Amino acid sequence: MITNETIVALSTPPGVGAIGVIRLSGKDAIAITNSVFIGKDLLTQESHTIHFGLIKDGNAVIDEVLVSLFVAPKSYTKENVVEISCHGSNYIIQQIISLLIRKGASAAKPGxxxxxxxxxGGLDLSQAEAVADLISSDSAAAHQVAMNQLRGGFSTELNILREQLIHFASMIELELDFSEEDVEFANRDQLQELIAKITLVINKLIRSFELGNVIKQGINTVIAGRPNAGKSTLLNALLNEDRAIVSEIAGTTRDTIEELLNIGGINFRLIDTAGIREATDAIEAIGVEKTMQKISQTALLVYLFDVVNMSATEIHDDIARLHKPGIPFLAVANKMDLSYSDRLKELKFPSDISFISISAKQNQHIEELKQLLYDTAVGDKLSDNHTMVTNIRHVEALQKTQTALNSVANGLDNPVTSDFLAMDIKQALYYLGEITGQVTTDDLLENIFSKFCIGK
Incomplete structure (x- = not known):
């Protein structure tokens, strides 16, 4: 798949800006640039140097530029790389790129x-995918997870396990060469201990995807409750702006309203919904139906209730209707500024439900609610050295690895011949190799890199 072509693309976002950066990579990147650059002879300059000069098309000056040189293998691609910093005019950028293509470069494909x-060999496959995650990260947590993966945290952990498995696979392969002599080179007890150890690590990585995925995508957080509970007021209070219409008229919110809130580096996708009740008209009925759909898809549910005007029975009925196992649930008593009735003492919540009293209108305990949202969704699960899976492709490969390792474990518990053990270990090694790129196909690479932006 590696070609000898020198590729070129704009690496900064398209559109008018102060500066545009045009990147070339390939054996002839420096020579092609040198053929249109008036200044120092780039072919004689050292790597990691910057040079001022002109880009000319014949006698016509296109722009004054800075040219950065990265001589192979000391570059991102391990090839000769040139970055041309020019003025950010779309016209100038297109003129320079067209000129470079006429001189022998080819337009780069996405990624x-x-x-x-x-x-x-500059990156393994999981690190390459982390580059795309890093570019698209829009929160501190997503950035932290992507940086950890880019620096090889995930790869290092997998490679250590893979090397240990390869050792046992080679010992078992050796046994096959001496099958007529009935010898064992691979200690079965040690192999069993290794399989148990690897399985624990893989299970941890698979479980981490639940948190890793919501960090990457943002945490869908539905605010649900009856009409006039104060859902729109709460949304406005959390955002510290008047985003939703607030009215005393029940059923004001007919459609869902979605906004992004960053708490402690985590993005929460707040979804204000129509009040849950028997609808009085067809439009409100559609809104209530949408509310129930959003609740079924949420990663975190905030149930807001009017502590003044709702009975304990009504609150318990709502919770029984909305509470789903496995979905974090916050019960939030609103309008605490109007009354601290004994009704709260009557409420008995299941152990997996968190509770807080607030006044959305008076902005009381809103910061405490934000902290509770963060603690419920993330808690202490996020740390600098915690390896986290955020990619569905990685999870699927880990699950297949787990299945293969279970077959190895079963083969050790119910002794099978060395050839069957070798086959199952090879399967586990294959799926682990798919994650980091020791095992690839052209279709897999095309699918991954086609999702990148052009220029990266």
Whole structure:
């Protein structure tokens, strides 16, 4: 898949800006740039140097530029790389790129620079995917997870396990060469201990996907409750702006309203919904139906109730209707500024439900609610050295690895011949290798890198 072509693309976002950066990579990147650059002879300059000069098309000056040189293998792609910093005019950028293509460069495909970095050994496949996650990260937590993966935290953990498995696979393969002599080179007890150890690590990684995925995508957080409970007021209080219409008229919110709130580096996708009740008209009925759909898809549910005007029975009925096993649930008593009735003493919540009293209108305990949202969704699960899976492809490969390891464990508990053990270990190694790229196919690489932006 590696070609000798020199590729070129704009690496900064398209549109008018102060500066545009045009990137070339390939054997002839420096020579092609040198053919249109008026200044120092780039072919004689050292790596990691910057040079001022002109880009000219014949006698016509296109722009004054800075040219950065990265001589192979000391570059992102491990090839010769040139970055041309020019003025951010779309016209100038297109003129320079067109000129470079006429001089022998080819337009880069999406993700082709990072693909070359992978194919040339600069990154493994999980690190390459982390580059895309890093570019799209829109919160501190997503950035932290992507950086950990880019630095090889995930790969290192998997490679250690894979090397240990390879050792046993080679011992078992050796047994097959001496099958007529009935010898064992691979200690079965040690292999069993290793399989148990690897299985524990893989189970932990698979479980981490639940948190890793919501960090990457944001945490869907539905605010649900009856009409006039104060859901829209709460949304406005959390956002500290008047985003939703607030009215004394029941059923004001007919459609869902979605906004992003960052708490402690985590993005919460707040969803204000129509009040849950028997609808009085067809439009409100659609709103209530949408509310129930959103609740079924949420990662975190905030049930807001009017502590003044609702009975304990009504509150318990709502909770019984909305509370789903496995979905974090916050019960929030609103309008605490109007009354601290004994009704709260009557409420008995299940142990897996968190509770807090607030006044959305008076902005009381809103910061405490934000902290509770964070603690419920993340808690202390996020740390600098905690390896986290955020990619569905990685999870699927880990699950297949787990299945293969279970077959190895079963083969050790109910002794089977060495060839069957070797086959199951090879399967586990294959799926682990798919994650980091020791095992790849052209279709897999095309699917991964086609999702990258052009220029990266």
């Amino acid at each position: 082709e620079f990072t693909l070359r970095a992978f194919l040339n």
